[in-house]
């Protein structure tokens with residue numbers, strides 16, 4: 001058992017401590033719904049998970065996962081996360097956590113990837129929707145074509161956040177080959 005957790009497991013450890021029952025959390029890249037299910041277990045029946053993906057297969061797969069696990073409090077949308085503000089009801093705001101897992105849907109069309117053109121607007125929108133003390137987590141994958149440019153843009157976005165309002169951190173293996181994935185975390189201070 002390695003001493004360091006995988007980046008996504010670190011995100012889960014931190015989010016587990018942060019979310020309270022009744023909170024609303026967003027999965028900005030549903031994929032196969034693993035993160036949505038994780039969030040659904042934390043927000044409880046009084047809370048809600050709102051999810052986004054651009055592929056019908058991701059909405060289907062995530063909905064199936066929620067149903068199989070008897071989680072009823074979710075709201076999934078077939079649209080890009082850059083549109084999230086339009087789809088989140090006022091009464092669900094502000095949000096406790098927004099998770100992004102960038103890249104492509106595993107075992108599907110690898111040409112459909114997240115890109116900085118929509119990821120950065122979605123991250124900016126997330127800053128507005130987050131509550132003070134809330135967290136944005138972003139799994140970045142610089143190892144695939146396009147993922148390198150997107151990850152660099154996301155890192156630069158985080159570096160430029162005003163220090164008085166946000167704390168930004170990153171975590172990943174430094175000596176692994178092939179540009180390993182890393183986690184970027186942004187906490188809204190106020």
Ligand SMILES: C[S@@+](CC[C@H](N)C(=O)[O-])C[C@H]1O[C@@H](n2cnc3c(N)ncnc32)[C@H](O)[C@@H]1O
Nearest residue numbers: 029030031032033034035053080081101105114
């Ligand atoms: C790495 S997968 C997400 C994995 C997922 N979190 C899970 O637990 O299975 C990335 C997903 O982002 C989706 N995606 C691509 N562009 C998007 C956009 N603009 N808005 C929302 N999702 C997008 C892809 O369709 C893909 O399903």
